[in-house]
Amino acid sequence: MPSxxxxxxxxxxxxxxxxxxxVEKLSARESNQEFRRGTIPETLDGLREDVFWFxxxxxxxxxxxxxxxxHTTKIxxxxxxxxxxxxxxxxxxxxxEVEEEILDFVGNNFVPGYSLEVQDLEESTLRQIIEExxxxxxxxxxxxxxxxxxxxxxxxxxSLQATDFWQRYEGEPVEKIKVKLPNEDREVTVGFDxxxxxxxxxRSLEMPDQVxxxxxxxxxxxxxxxxxxxxxSLTGGN
Numbered sequence: 044m045p046s047x048x049x050x051x052x053x054x055x056x057x058x059x060x061x062x063x064x065x066v067e068k069l070s071a072r073e074s075n076q077e078f079r080r081g082t083i084p085e086t087l088d089g090l091r092e093d094v095f096w097f098x099x100x101x102x103x104x105x106x107x108x109x110x111x112x113x114h115t116t117k118i119x120x121x122x123x124x125x126x127x128x129x130x131x132x133x134x135x136x137x138x139x140e141v142e143e144e145i146l147d148f149v150g151n152n153f154v155p156g157y158s159l160e161v162q163d164l165e166e167s168t169l170r171q172i173i174e175e176x177x178x179x180x181x182x183x184x185x186x187x188x189x190x191x192x193x194x195x196x197x198x199x200x201x202s203l204q205a206t207d208f209w210q211r212y213e214g215e216p217v218e219k220i221k222v223k224l225p226n227e228d229r230e231v232t233v234g235f236d237x238x239x240x241x242x243x244x245x246r247s248l249e250m251p252d253q254v255x256x257x258x259x260x261x262x263x264x265x266x267x268x269x270x271x272x273x274x275x276s277l278t279g280g281n
Contacts, residue, residue, distance in 0.1 A: 045253055046136040046234075046242040047125070047262055048161045050146065051271035052154050059093045059153070062126075069099040069152060078102040080144070087253065090251060094258070096125040099134075099145055113237045124149060125254055130271065131261040132159075137239050162269055163239045169217040170237060171268040178202040180232065181221035184212050194218070224259065231256045 056067065071081030079102045089095030098121040105118040122145060125133040132144050132153075142161065150159045173179060183197035197208040198221070204213075219236035221244070233256070234242035243256055 044242055044244055044246060045248070046240055047123075047133040047257060048136055048142070048239050049241060049265060050132040050134065050149070050159050050256070051130055051162055052132050052149075052159065053157060056156065057093075057126075057154050059095075059126055062092075062095055062153075063087065065194050069148075071102070078104065078117065080148070083236060086121075088250065090254065091128070094126060094254065096123060096250065096254065099124050099148060100124065101144070103142065120203065125257065126153075127254065127258050127261055129262060130266070131258075133241075133257050133261070158210040161239045162265060162271065164235055164237050164265075164269060166216050166237060168255060168265070168268045169220055169235060171235065172222060172264060173217070173220060175264070176222035178223040179204055179209070179220060180223060181219075182209075182212075182233075183219040183236075184215040185218055186212065186215045191215075224264070231259070233260060 062085040066082045066087050067084045069082045070084050071079045074081050079100065081100055083098045083100050086098040087095065088097075101122070102117050103119040103120060104115055106113060106115050108114070120141075122137055122141060123133075123135040124145065127133055132149060134142070134149075137145070146159045146161070150157055178201070180200060180203060181196070182203055183194065183196045185194055186192065195212065197203055197206065197212070198207055203209045217237075219234065221232065221242075224231050224233055232244040234244065236242070241257065241260055243253055245252075248256065
């Protein structure tokens with residue numbers, strides 16, 4: 044299941060015009076580093092001028108063993124970067140080291156002058172999503188009372204709101220939720236957690252469908268309830 048993190052960006056300062064040339068210029072194949080980093084230009088695709096995506100490449104050393112002994116080679120990691128139009132970029136969910144590298148790459152090359160951050164989701168934001176969603180199918184909660192378990196999880200294929208579990212625990216702090224969201228063309232099941240990870244549970248979603256689902260999440264949900272987090276960098280922009 045594809046999972047992403049959302050990054051708020053200042054729309055007026057993002058360099059999305061002529062992005063084809065920029066993605067080509069930033070190709071990992073042009074890198075002089077021993078372990079190359081950069082774009083994979085042939086993965087570039089899009090829906091319109093300001094809605095496009097490409098893979099960010101990271102080469103790493105890989106050790107393996109054969110009957111002839113130990114060997115090393117280079118392997119390739121690919122991480123999707125999606126410009127959603129407006130004030131949002133999405134990146135594939137990854138570890139903190141890779142996340143910071145991609146944030147620096149996007150900031151330095153596409154949004155110069157800004158220090159970008161992944162959008163965390165406060166508990167209050169998750170609560171707002173619950174109130175707006177027509178159906179909750181799963182929720183991870185952290186009960187405040189010592190007599191309750193430290194963490195509890197409930198799920199229902201129809202709607203968790205109709206269960207005794209939800210009647211008992213709906214007021215407890217929320218850590219992660221999985222909800223069905225109305226969309227113009229199709230119902231999308233999406234997971235959110237307090238670390239800002241957004242999970243699309245439809246396995247068969249092609250990339251354009253994933254992008255449209257992320258646009259819906261970013262523009263119609265997160266933008267309404269979460270304070271967007273970005274700031275000017277110390278070096279300033281060009």
